Amino acid sequence: MENLKKKNKIWKNIKENWLSYIVLVIFTIIFAYPVLWAFISSLKTSAEIRQSPFSLPAVPQFVNYVNAWVGASMGDYFFNSVFVTALAMIILILLVIPTSYVLTRFKFPGCKVLQMIMMAGLFINVNYIVYPIYLMINDFGKAAFGNGLLLTDNLVTVAIINAVCSVPFSVYLLSGFLKGLPKGYEEAAEIDGCGHWTILTKVIVPLCKPSVLTVILFQFLSYWNEYLVSQTFLITPEKRTLPVGVLSIMQEARTATDYGRMYAGLVLVMLPVLILYCFVQKNLTKGISMGGLKG
Numbered sequence: 510m511e512n513l514k515k516k517n518k519i520w521k522n523i524k525e526n527w528l529s530y531i532v533l534v535i536f537t538i539i540f541a542y543p544v545l546w547a548f549i550s551s552l553k554t555s556a557e558i559r560q561s562p563f564s565l566p567a568v569p570q571f572v573n574y575v576n577a578w579v580g581a582s583m584g585d586y587f588f589n590s591v592f593v594t595a596l597a598m599i600i601l602i603l604l605v606i607p608t609s610y611v612l613t614r615f616k617f618p619g620c621k622v623l624q625m626i627m628m629a630g631l632f633i634n635v636n637y638i639v640y641p642i643y644l645m646i647n648d649f650g651k652a653a654f655g656n657g658l659l660l661t662d663n664l665v666t667v668a669i670i671n672a673v674c675s676v677p678f679s680v681y682l683l684s685g686f687l688k689g690l691p692k693g694y695e696e697a698a699e700i701d702g703c704g705h706w707t708i709l710t711k712v713i714v715p716l717c718k719p720s721v722l723t724v725i726l727f728q729f730l731s732y733w734n735e736y737l738v739s740q741t742f743l744i745t746p747e748k749r750t751l752p753v754g755v756l757s758i759m760q761e762a763r764t765a766t767d768y769g770r771m772y773a774g775l776v777l778v779m780l781p782v783l784i785l786y787c788f789v790q791k792n793l794t795k796g797i798s799m800g801g802l803k804g
């Protein structure tokens with residue numbers, strides 16, 4: 510009986526909002542079709558892609574993934590991207606949580622100025638300043654080690670740049686959540702003899718897990734798909750990340766016409782993001798609703 514009521518309620522909702530559902534279906538098709546087309550093309554031969562780009566593969570060519578993973582070194586690029594993304598995420602969390610906590614829970618001289626500077630960072634796009642950053646780090650490497658490439662052609666450097674440049678937006682999201690937390694939790698912890706560091710790690714961090722998860726998800730997408738910083742800094746082919754590696758495959762496809770391998774490389778870039786989003790989309794929207802600055 511309860512199932513029947515639920516079904517009737519769903520059909521009633523669809524009838525009342527049919528136009529909205531039609532629009533959502535249309536937009537879903539528009540956004541899902543390129544992904545599906547890339548996946549289908551990755552299982553076709555180059556001749557099939559040229560002659561019938563919208564048809565299904567006659568025989569699935571899983572060898573395209575082997576060629577992309579081994580032949581085009583996408584496996585190495587994949588692990589480079591994993592390293593850069595993981596390291597950048599660790600650095601970001603270590604920076605953002607204490608910064609957000611101090612800026613939202615303490616009043617001290619210059620606090621408002623620091624908040625304004627942090628918010629101003631939201632309007633600075635790393636793509637516009639990547640070359641000055643490269644010159645600065647390269648000059649420092651020459652002065653300190655006699656070789657600028659030791660710092661510029663380095664996966665750790667790319668991870669640090671990605672993390673630091675995403676601090677303002679992450680602080681913005683997390684600060685909004687922290688401002689909504691009652692101070693009674695901290696006061697109770699202080700009565701029990703806890704210091705600021707203990708309060709942060711034992712009280713604040715567990716309470717703000719939804720917002721921290723949102724920060725992690727947002728920045729994972731950003732780090733995983735990041736292209737310009739990696740392209741500018743990483744000169745050695747073995748140190749390329751996946752987005753840069755896909756570009757090299759696309760350039761090779763123009764001469765070797767191996768389009769199947771190219772689309773297989775695109776799928777390897779997209780697949781981890783799609784899988785992650787499918788598992789965490791509810792937590793992502795929940796965290797977004799909790800974030801943002803509040804008066």
